[in-house]
Amino acid sequence: MSQVQYFTKEGLEKLKDELEKLKSVERPAISQMIAEAREKGDLSENAEYDAAKNAQGMLELRISKLEETLRNSRVIDEKQLDLSKVSILSKVKLKNLKNNAVMEYSLVPENEADIKNRKISVNSPIAKGLLGKKAGDTAEIQVPAGLMSFKIIEVSPLGT
Numbered sequence: 578m579s580q581v582q583y584f585t586k587e588g589l590e591k592l593k594d595e596l597e598k599l600k601s602v603e604r605p606a607i608s609q610m611i612a613e614a615r616e617k618g619d620l621s622e623n624a625e626y627d628a629a630k631n632a633q634g635m636l637e638l639r640i641s642k643l644e645e646t647l648r649n650s651r652v653i654d655e656k657q658l659d660l661s662k663v664s665i666l667s668k669v670k671l672k673n674l675k676n677n678a679v680m681e682y683s684l685v686p687e688n689e690a691d692i693k694n695r696k697i698s699v700n701s702p703i704a705k706g707l708l709g710k711k712a713g714d715t716a717e718i719q720v721p722a723g724l725m726s727f728k729i730i731e732v733s734p735l736g737t
Contacts, residue, residue, distance in 0.1 A: 582646060583653050585666065585735075588689040592650070596643045599636060607633045646688075653686070655734070663707045665699045666735040671707075674715070674726040683735050684708075703727075 584592070607629060614626035658664050663684065670681045683696045684707070690698040697704050706718030707729065716727045 580649065582650050582688060583665075583686045584650050585685065585689060586652055588686065589647075589650055589652055592643060592647060596640065596647065599640050599643070603636055604640070607636055658734075660734050661732070662709055662711045663729065663732050664709075668733045668735050669707055669729060670731040671727040672730055674728055679730065685735075 610629040611626065611633060614623055614629050617623055617625065653666060655666055658666060660667070663669055665684050665686065668681060668683045670679065672679050681695060682703070683694075684699045684704045685691075685696045687698040687700050690696055690701070699705075699708070702720050703718055706716045707727070710716050710729050710732075712729050712732050714729050716729065718725050718727065
C-alpha cells in the first residue's frame with residue numbers, strides 16, 4: 578500500500594492533465610512507432626523496434642506510477658487551516674537577521690515544491706522551523722550551513 582500524498586487543487590489537476598496527455602497522445606505515438614518499426618522486417622536486429630518497445634515500457638511505468646499517485650492523493654482542505662500562523666499553503670515573508678535580506682516563500686506539499694518559483698516543501702528544514710510561528714516571531718532554524726535566524730514579517734494564505 579502506498580503512502581497518502583497531499584496536493585493543492587491545482588497540483589492535482591496538473592497531475593491529471595499529465596496522465597491524460599500520456600494516455601491520449603504519447604501512448605498512441607509510441608504504438609505508431611512500434612508498428613512502423615515492425616514493418617521494417619526482422620525484429621531480432623531492428624534497433625528502432627527495440628528503442629520503441631523500451632520507450633513504451635518507460636511510458637507504461639510512468640502511467641502506472643501516476644495512476645497510483647492519483648489513487649492515493651488527497652486535496653488539502655484550505656478551510657481547515659489556521660491562517661494566523663505558518664502552515665502548509667502559507668505565504669511567508671521573512672527577514673534573515675544575519676544579513677537583513679528579505680525573502681518570501683510559499684509552503685507547499687513536497688511534490689509541488691519549485692524553488693525557482695519560491696515554493697518550498699513543507700518538509701524542508703526551513704519550512705519545518707517556521708511551522709506554527711506567527712508574524713513577529715523569530716525562528717532559529719538549523720540548516721546545513723549552520724544556525725540561521727529569521728524574523729517572520731508576514732503570514733498570508735497562498736492565494737493572496
